[in-house]
């Protein structure tokens with residue numbers, strides 16, 4: 189599939205659907221399982237392309253992983269179980285894979301090289317290379333301006349106190365993975381709290397770490413113990429269905445077992461400010477991550493001002509939030525989103541272009557968008573720019589529009605949400 193045409197959903201979205209297991213948590217389960225001693229079992233592994241990049245990298249590092257349906261078994265043999273990869277590790281489209289591996293491999297006693305696709309080669313790595321260097325790491329970028337590929341000469345590391353200029357869970361996690369191998373104290377202080385899956389999962393793997401306000405610290409070196417990880421449904425995947433059900437009249441969707449870690453659910457708060465009433469029915473926690481059944485019915489949305497810490501908790505939901513904003517009555521401003529320019533695509537520019545093509549009134553700012561709604565989206569061909577979340581945001585706009593929308597390079601949705609278009613077809617079937 190290279191292009192897909194999506195027609196408006198005549199009678200809304202209906203039913204109960206499981207969404208794929210959380211991609212962000214799955215990367216961490218694979219990497220912590222790979223360095224832990226003993227078996228780690230991961231339940232609910234969706235096998236999207238990003239997670240496969242991490243899985244394949246772990247295999248290339250000598251870790252035995254078996255897959256049975258949606259269950260992974262990782263037979264970790266501790267830090268010393270990792271061996272030099274025979275070739276460059278291909279991180280494909282995955283920023284989490286390359287940045288976390290940079291921290292993990294920086295302290296191993298062998299050389300390695302990390303590369304990825306054209307999009308990954310455009311993404312900034314200085315934010316992880318500079319703090320790693322302060323721990324004694326020798327990780328250098330081969331691309332201009334500290335872009336991938338990355339070449340790592342593994343060597344002993346020392347702990348360091350890091351004060352990050354940009355809140356980033358990927359950078360924080362890379363430094364914690366380096367800190368686990370380093371001698372002494374490693375601490376990471378963020379300007380605002382980014383997602384905390386690594387901290388929660390490290391505790392589940394038996395690591396000792398302390399968390400105080402915006403700082404997390406640990407004393408290295410430490411060994412991890414394998415455990416069982418039950419992945420919740422990925423909130424960032426559910427987000428497309430949540431907004432679709434809100435904006436397409438006559439919808440009612442139930443989404444069971446969705447991860448509702450508060451560092452991830454800023455979209456729900458933003459939508460509440462816009463007049464949505466989404467029910468979150470809490471389920472028992474599993475593996476230190478809260479989960480819930482999310483129930484969504486159509487609603488009339490109005491404009492709101494969204495930015496700051498709220499936007500950080502909705503960092504990956506910017507594209508779909510902008511679709512919701514274009515459907516809302518009145519003006520919505522989404523600000524403090526400059527980081528979105530260095531994701532899988534420049535999501536600020538790409539969303540401005542997409543919404544404009546679909547007929548929305550949108551103004552691009554350096555750090556976000558101003559959108560005047562409501563818009564009745566028209567027929568258009570829009571390009572995903574190879575960005576999974578852009579493709580899926582366009583599909584939701586098509587469902588609520590007045591005419592078919594063609595999305596080119598649509599198959600990239602598989603990066604995080606295998607089966608997305610099929611699920612939309614089932615949810616909108618007459």
Ligand code: S3P
Nearest residue numbers: 212284355356357358359503504
């Ligand atoms: C992620 C962190 C965020 C997010 C990305 C996944 C993670 O990136 O946008 O999709 O799994 O740690 P940054 O750390 O660059 O903010």
